[in-house]
Amino acid sequence: MSVLLAIGTRKGLWLATSSDDRASWEVTGPHHPMTEVYAVGIDTRRATPRLLAGVTSEHFGPSVATSDDLGATWAEPGHAPIAFPADTGESLARAWQLVPGPVSEPDVVYAGTEPSALFRSTDGGRTYELVRGLWDHPHREHWTPGGGGKAIHTVLPHPTDPGRVTVAMSTGGVYRTEDGGETWAARNTGIKAVHVPDPYPEYGQCVHKVARHPAEPDRLFAQVHHGVYRSDDAGDTWQSIADGLPSDFGFPIVVHPDRPEVIYTFPLVADAMRFPPEGRCRVYRSEDAGKSWEALGPGLPDGYWAGVMRDAMCTDDADPAGVYFGSRTGDVYASRDDGDSWQLVAAHLPDVLSVRAARV
Amino acid sequence: MRITVLLPGTLREKAGGEAKLDVEVAEPATLGGLLDALAERYPALERRLRDEQAGLRRYVNFYVDGEECRHRGGTGTVLREDAEVQIIPSVAGG
Numbered sequence A: 001m002s003v004l005l006a007i008g009t010r011k012g013l014w015l016a017t018s019s020d021d022r023a024s025w026e027v028t029g030p031h032h033p034m035t036e037v038y039a040v041g042i043d044t045r046r047a048t049p050r051l052l053a054g055v056t057s058e059h060f061g062p063s064v065a066t067s068d069d070l071g072a073t074w075a076e077p078g079h080a081p082i083a084f085p086a087d088t089g090e091s092l093a094r095a096w097q098l099v100p101g102p103v104s105e106p107d108v109v110y111a112g113t114e115p116s117a118l119f120r121s122t123d124g125g126r127t128y129e130l131v132r133g134l135w136d137h138p139h140r141e142h143w144t145p146g147g148g149g150k151a152i153h154t155v156l157p158h159p160t161d162p163g164r165v166t167v168a169m170s171t172g173g174v175y176r177t178e179d180g181g182e183t184w185a186a187r188n189t190g191i192k193a194v195h196v197p198d199p200y201p202e203y204g205q206c207v208h209k210v211a212r213h214p215a216e217p218d219r220l221f222a223q224v225h226h227g228v229y230r231s232d233d234a235g236d237t238w239q240s241i242a243d244g245l246p247s248d249f250g251f252p253i254v255v256h257p258d259r260p261e262v263i264y265t266f267p268l269v270a271d272a273m274r275f276p277p278e279g280r281c282r283v284y285r286s287e288d289a290g291k292s293w294e295a296l297g298p299g300l301p302d303g304y305w306a307g308v309m310r311d312a313m314c315t316d317d318a319d320p321a322g323v324y325f326g327s328r329t330g331d332v333y334a335s336r337d338d339g340d341s342w343q344l345v346a347a348h349l350p351d352v353l354s355v356r357a358a359r360v
Numbered sequence B: 001m002r003i004t005v006l007l008p009g010t011l012r013e014k015a016g017g018e019a020k021l022d023v024e025v026a027e028p029a030t031l032g033g034l035l036d037a038l039a040e041r042y043p044a045l046e047r048r049l050r051d052e053q054a055g056l057r058r059y060v061n062f063y064v065d066g067e068e069c070r071h072r073g074g075t076g077t078v079l080r081e082d083a084e085v086q087i088i089p090s091v092a093g094g
Helices: B009-015 B031-041 B043-049
Strands: A003-009 A012-018 A026-031 A035-043 A050-057 A061-067 A094-100 A109-114 A117-121 A151-157 A165-170 A173-177 A207-213 A216-224 A227-231 A249-255 A263-268 A283-286 A294-296 A313-315 A323-326 A332-335 A343-346 A352-359 B002-006 B020-024 B060-064 B084-089
Touching: A003 A035, A003 A050, A003 A323, A003 A332, A012 A035, A012 A343, A035 A109, A035 A352, A050 A094, A061 A094, A061 B043, A094 A151, A109 A165, A117 A151, A151 A207, A165 A207, A173 A207, A216 A249, A249 A313, A263 A313, A313 A352, A323 A352, B002 B031, B009 B043, B020 B031, B031 B043, B043 B060
Parallel strands: A035 A094, A207 A249, B002 B084
Antiparallel strands: A003 A012, A003 A352, A012 A026, A035 A050, A050 A061, A094 A109, A109 A117, A109 A151, A151 A165, A165 A173, A207 A216, A216 A227, A249 A263, A263 A283, A283 A294, A313 A323, A323 A332, A332 A343, B002 B020, B060 B084
């Protein structure tokens, strides 16, 4: 069994491969040097896995590259893979998400973009079309940029119902469609907004990341700008699960691939102090869907002052499962025992923006 | 009319490895018309120069006969017969 870990950074993509059950890693890169790789995906629905990378050159703009040979060679369409239609008057800044659709639609891939929009591909992620229903939503003009920009950075296709997709953004909150993207409704009841006068608005929350387990598709977990939440009704209502964490601030949240009750996040001190508490690099794990939390330390350093961004934590689909994160100081750590212990996969890379891992 | 385009090294692979392109542009020729012609012939090159709303990318500069085009009307800059358009990325980023 080989496991591939794709590491998107501010200056290119690195690929780490382990063929000895993640005991050691061979790292190659930079692929796509001097591009920001906010979005990376590994589409394992195909006989040969397809890598998807959202690559943005500061000079020459954004693109999406795909590889069907695990990164040895890459392809890009001649015309822009993601482009806003002329009548929108907008231009793509970057793709923040490239997410394979449900298993029943093997050629569907979604892209979440900056400015905030959802695009849908029906050719496996090579070219995309704007999902008009969300673009035409009356709330859109009120969505505002968060610190990272105005982007849809979470896309969660329902695992079995192709008509249902959930998206999230900073700042705008969580939205869900049940009719294949025609209509969308805000799903933020119970999520507190700390940056506007109304603490519980219908929309406008700064949601950093939403995660779900495919076997429990109506249960969602969210890391918010000061808040950690669970929903048991597909986002209709949310309850805080921040008790037991050293801080309710952070960016990533992920669910264990085999155990839907197990979740991971990486707390930072606060909005204005984006450091790990006391400079100790720690992943926090809950084994009871957020009722209680524990800090995971073995293998992780102290005296560490780098954060972990919203897409820089992931799991793989191996058995037993692996957990991964990358930091803004370019370190990538992996665990192959549910987070009990950690090892360094790569160090001294550019700041890590995204990680994704899968058996290949 | 014929316009000569000089490409930076980082973009040559998008034009079949060529450093210098001869492009036929309908008269009266402008920089925008030249880029429209490039989009027909080398779409993967042209989308590095303009976004999907035909806006010039911020950190790509177009020198028309030695003068940066933003001072001469941007994409409306008029090109003479046998004009030389040199594309040079800005000094930017870290």
